[in-house]
Amino acid sequence: MDAYWQVFLFFGAVIQIIDDWTDLEKDLTAGHYSYVTLGIPVKRLATAKPRKIAGTLRSDPERVQSTYRCSHDMIVLARAILAQLDDPFLLRLVDVTNLRLETYFRKELKLAA
Numbered sequence: 037m038d039a040y041w042q043v044f045l046f047f048g049a050v051i052q053i054i055d056d057w058t059d060l061e062k063d064l065t066a067g068h069y070s071y072v073t074l075g076i077p078v079k080r081l082a083t084a085k086p087r088k089i090a091g092t093l094r095s096d097p098e099r100v101q102s103t104y105r106c107s108h109d110m111i112v113l114a115r116a117i118l119a120q121l122d123d124p125f126l127l128r129l130v131d132v133t134n135l136r137l138e139t140y141f142r143k144e145l146k147l148a149a
Contacts, residue, residue, distance in 0.1 A: 039117050043126065046114040047133045050107045057103070061090040072103060099137050100145045107137050 056063065063070060072093060073081055081089060085107040089137035093099055111134045116125045122148040 039071045040126075041120055043117050043130070044109040046117075047130050048136055050110050050133055053103055053107050054137060055095075057140070059146065060093065061086045064089055071106075072099070094145060100141065100147055104145075104147055105138075105139045107141075108134075111137065 053071055056072045060070075064073075064081065067082065069076075069078065069081055076089075076093075106113060114130045116129065116132060116140060118124075142149065
């Protein structure tokens with residue numbers, strides 16, 4: 037059961053990171069900070085215009101690459117666990133999440149291939 041819990045945490049976190057990027061401006065407006073905003077001083081996040089800070093974060097190739105790498109690594113870990121568990125059905129769900137990750141980062145965040 038612990039292995040399945042880890043799988044759900046890994047690919048659930050990837051889904052959350054995609055959501056954090058998608059809702060970035062709305063979240064900043066509400067004062068909600070996430071993995072995407074880590075490292076940015078709270079005072080700056082609280083005083084900057086949400087649209088401006090969201091644009092700055094989305095146009096930061098290092099931040100985009102970093103969140104992509106972290107997400108990709110979690111997908112790899114989830115796949116490895118499922119390979120050990122010999123669970124092809126849940127693996128399909130992880131693969132769909134990976135496809136969503138790849139598509140979002142390449143299309144929306146303009147991550148280079």
